Amino acid sequence: MIVDFIPVCRPLLPAADSIAAYIVQIDGCRHYTNRGPLVGALEQRLAQAMALPDGAVRSASSGTSAIEIAILANAGIARPDRPIALMPSFTFAASAVAVERCGYQPCFVDVDPAHWTLDPDTILHHPLLARAGLILAVGPYGRLPDMRALEALQARAGVPVVVDAAAAFEQVLDHPAQISATVPITISFHATKTFSTGEGGAVLWRNDEGQDRVVQAANFGFLNSREARQAGVNAKLSEYHAAVGLAMLDGFATRRTDYARVSGLYRDLARDRDLGGTLHLPPDISSAYVLLETDTALGMQHAKQALHGQMIETRRWYEAGVHVQTHFAARAANLLPVNPLPVTKDLCQRLLGLPMAPDMTAGAIARTLDVLATAHQSVAQPAAAQARR
Numbered sequence: 001m002i003v004d005f006i007p008v009c010r011p012l013l014p015a016a017d018s019i020a021a022y023i024v025q026i027d028g029c030r031h032y033t034n035r036g037p038l039v040g041a042l043e044q045r046l047a048q049a050m051a052l053p054d055g056a057v058r059s060a061s062s063g064t065s066a067i068e069i070a071i072l073a074n075a076g077i078a079r080p081d082r083p084i085a086l087m088p089s090f091t092f093a094a095s096a097v098a099v100e101r102c103g104y105q106p107c108f109v110d111v112d113p114a115h116w117t118l119d120p121d122t123i124l125h126h127p128l129l130a131r132a133g134l135i136l137a138v139g140p141y142g143r144l145p146d147m148r149a150l151e152a153l154q155a156r157a158g159v160p161v162v163v164d165a166a167a168a169f170e171q172v173l174d175h176p177a178q179i180s181a182t183v184p185i186t187i188s189f190h191a192t193k194t195f196s197t198g199e200g201g202a203v204l205w206r207n208d209e210g211q212d213r214v215v216q217a218a219n220f221g222f223l224n225s226r227e228a229r230q231a232g233v234n235a236k237l238s239e240y241h242a243a244v245g246l247a248m249l250d251g252f253a254t255r256r257t258d259y260a261r262v263s264g265l266y267r268d269l270a271r272d273r274d275l276g277g278t279l280h281l282p283p284d285i286s287s288a289y290v291l292l293e294t295d296t297a298l299g300m301q302h303a304k305q306a307l308h309g310q311m312i313e314t315r316r317w318y319e320a321g322v323h324v325q326t327h328f329a330a331r332a333a334n335l336l337p338v339n340p341l342p343v344t345k346d347l348c349q350r351l352l353g354l355p356m357a358p359d360m361t362a363g364a365i366a367r368t369l370d371v372l373a374t375a376h377q378s379v380a381q382p383a384a385a386q387a388r389r
């Protein structure tokens with residue numbers, strides 16, 4: 001029997017005809033990048049959608065560059081007396097890449113098992129805090145960390161905090177009070193995220209001077225001249241990417257309904273099936289993901305193999321954590337004591353990304369869950385039979 005392949009992620013961005021009118025505007029004014037009118041309009045409409053003052057949303061050319069410019073604006077590049085960044089390993093590699101590009105040596109800290117994020121108290125008592133010039137918190141899978149606790153951490157530790165909440169677009173839209181005046185949040189507009197410009201990102205910060213430094217950092221460190229006055233990079237979103245973003249915003253209410261339908265189906269169809277674990281779904285996490293948290297690490301291996309055998313793709317979005325990836329593992333071993341990260345290891349062994357797309361069909365969802373239920377039954381029942389003997 002030939003079965004259809006189900007991809008783990010199938011992005012759907014605005015069609016050409018819905019972008020066309022914006023592209024015509026670009027043709028008309030010949031302003032292609034360097035904060036043109038479409039970038040201005042996108043930032044303004046995003047700020048309005050989050051009930052933020054103008055200027056509290058600043059765009060970037062990617063989620064990764066948004067992290068970089070937020071670091072440069074809030075902490076600056078690493079200084080010799082404070083070369084370390086305390087950050088989780090439970091994240092996508094981009095978080096550590098951005099930290100390193102700003103000159104910091106990542107020091108990976110374990111996460112809290114309930115929230116999957118850094119525990120501010122652990123950071124406050126970390127033995128390397130006095131050598132840290134940056135704390136990079138992460139909102140994994142779109143789960144926003146407790147921003148008030150991070151504001152307090154920044155104030156008490158005297159170390160700048162930046163939050164990589166790359167996948168948390170819906171969460172900040174629904175909880176704009178979480179957007180801080182002191183701690184910047186960064187978002188990704190990558191095609192795999194819920195709101196996309198193809199490539200792109202943004203810094204959310206209710207801080208006019210801070211956002212001026214974000215804009216300056218995104219443009220080579222220039223401010224009202226062509227002289228680099230602070231550390232910078234080219235992180236500017238082009239007008240073409242902004243056009244995609246504006247078209248995406250035009251259709252975003254429909255997109256949210258589509259996502260709610262798919263996650264609702266997952267929730268309903270999972271109810272009467274024993275999957276050997278629990279599903280994590282929006283609004284707790286981003287609509288870009290459906291995560292199966294298996295009861296055991298072995299359960300995840302079985303689930304993965306069974307799905308792949310039926311042409312259903314899965315992904316461990318954060319792999320085994322950043323700290324074991326060859327580049328970071330080698331750098332960390334040379335410079336810092338290696339910390340055991342038991343919670344990170346456990347989560348990475350038990351969290352499996354299942355297929356998700358705004359137009360995923362009920363049939364594809366049922367097929368995915370049926371394969372999981374059957375796989376769980378085949379390993380659970382022999383074990384139960386053995387226990388009865």
Ligand SMILES: *Cc1c(COP(=O)(O)O)cnc(C)c1O
Binds near residue numbers: 141190
């Ligand atoms: C997607 C993602 C990024 C990177 O965003 P890009 O837009 O791809 O550069 C960074 N951190 C996390 C946690 C992400 O999920």
